[in-house]
Amino acid sequence: MKKILLVDDNEHDRMLYKRYLGKQIGHERLEIVEATSGEEGIALFRRERPDCVLLDHNLLDTDGLTLLQDLKQFTPVDTLCVVMITGGGSEELAVRALNTGALDYLVKQRFDQELLCKTVMHAIEKNEWRQYVARYHGQLQTVNQQLRESLEELTEARQQVQLTNARLLAANQEVEARNKELARTNRDLDNFVYAASHDLKQPINNLRGLFDELRRSATFDDPEEAEVLRLVDDSLRDLTTTVTDLSAVVQVDRAPGEQDTEPVALADLTADVLQTLRPQLLDAQGTVRTEFEVLPEVVAVRTSLRTVLLNLLANAVKYRHPERPPQIWVRSRLVEGQAVVEVQDNGLGIDLERDGAELFHLFRRFHPEAGEGTGVGLFLVNRLVQAQGGHIAVESELGVGTTFRIFLNQPA
Structure with a gap:
């Protein structure tokens, strides 16, 4: 169940919005709480922690932009879901609302039940989506840190191997082959770290390929090094699955027109x-x-x-x-x-x-x-x-x- 906070000092408008939102939307049920002033809206926001705020710009004790700024004091900005409702079609006001932190806006007398419901649900989904992406972006940063630590250990190991190769190169072909494998592996890891430093839009599949090659060709004498690589491999597999699934959802939402049956x-x-x-x-x-x-x-x-x-x-x-x-x-x-x-x-x-x-x-x-x-x-x-x-x-x-x-x- 999603909770909606409706902040509007006009009783007629509140009744209209409640009637529009009163029915279940798809598989989602909505609970609506009302505030008739900015002060009451802040109190209810802090107590109820709504999933979305429908905020009228023209209030008796304040205005919507000021109240929107006040709400930022009680929740992280990237978790605030606000749809601004204005009495006129001012593009300047709409831009200011979006720049201040609103996810969308509507103009009174210019929307019906369907548009209001779609706007509210879209704002809630967008807010949930950005929080989900932010969590995975944090996981990606953790992966990057793990890779940096692994590379430091591998660099030290490479230097030791190179020193050994310099002494045994003429007599030990097996050591020479191992040295070449380590050099190639380190080059792959260097490329991997560069790609992994980007956000979720970067080519995750390239990272997957590099780790498959690493797993196939490298041998680790230290169990701790192999364990670190396994943990990174698991994290990338989860991230790849998530990005692939999200891409599939986006393709459905953005498919141009109807597909042929x-x-x-x-x-x-x-x-x-x-x-x-x-x-x-x-x-x-x-x-x-x-x-x-x-x-x-x-x-x-x-x-x-x-x-x-x-x-x-x-x-x-x-x-x-x-x-x-x-x-x-x-x-x-x-x-x-x-x-x-x-x-x-x-x-x-x-x-x-x-x-x-x-x-x-x-x-x-x-x-x-x-x-x-x-x-x-x-x-x-x-x-x-x-x-x-x-x-x-x-x-x-x-x-x-x-x-x-x-x-x-x-x-x-």
Whole structure:
């Protein structure tokens, strides 16, 4: 549940905004608290810690820009989520509001319920997103520090090896080969440190490649050096997964126009996905049964439907019950003009009463003990299905399993 603080001294406007925001937005429920003055707004902000503040610029005891500056005293700037509401369409005021720290602004009498809801949810998501990126930027800085410390140790080791090589070069070909490997490894590490010094926009994949080469070619006599490298390797793997998932989400949000749909044979598509997941299924001793006789083909965006099935089937394997191998069913049928593709498992299950409202939210994980993940998969699945005009229904019972039903509109 998200909490909204509404600061406006106009009772009519407050009632209108509450009515607009009164209904549940998607899977999100909103709780609204009201303040009729700047002083009351500050008190409620400090007490309630809302997820977003709807702030009227024209207040009796202050103005929105001044109050926005005051709010910065009680929370870090990069966690403050404020949408400014102005009585006129002044671009100068809008720019000042954004420069002061507001995430967005609206002009009275120029927005409806849909625009207000979208603006508020976009501001909340943007605020959560920047906090998430900031945390990972901090992790990247930690990785950089670890690399610098590792390089200092490796530099000392290289100097010792070079001194030994100078004495034994003529008689010891094995030492010469080792020296060349160390020199090449150090060059790779130098390149890696340069790339890792950049932020998340830098080529993370290049870092991955350098560490794969390091792991393949280098031998470490000191167990502590190898352990440091392993820790860095794990951190980069987590960061790479996160950046890849976030990039996928951005691609969905920024896809130009509607993608072309086509008839998709579900048996062929599922076989393709299962081939990709074959190592995980073999490792988990899992089985997948398909039932496509009733509806063997659906009209959909093939790449999007493949991503949806890949994520759902991968989750069914990842979040399997520890006491039994995973059993997964993939079925299809037609319900009132909509194609329904169903993925059912016998895994850990989800407490829908507790977590159902946040099931498709970004960065939400419900079984962190079961395996690594970023909490992006179900968010992406939901966005892809919604982009095709469909929706997802979920049934689940803890300890028994989960069923995802994907509803897709079909041409008449």
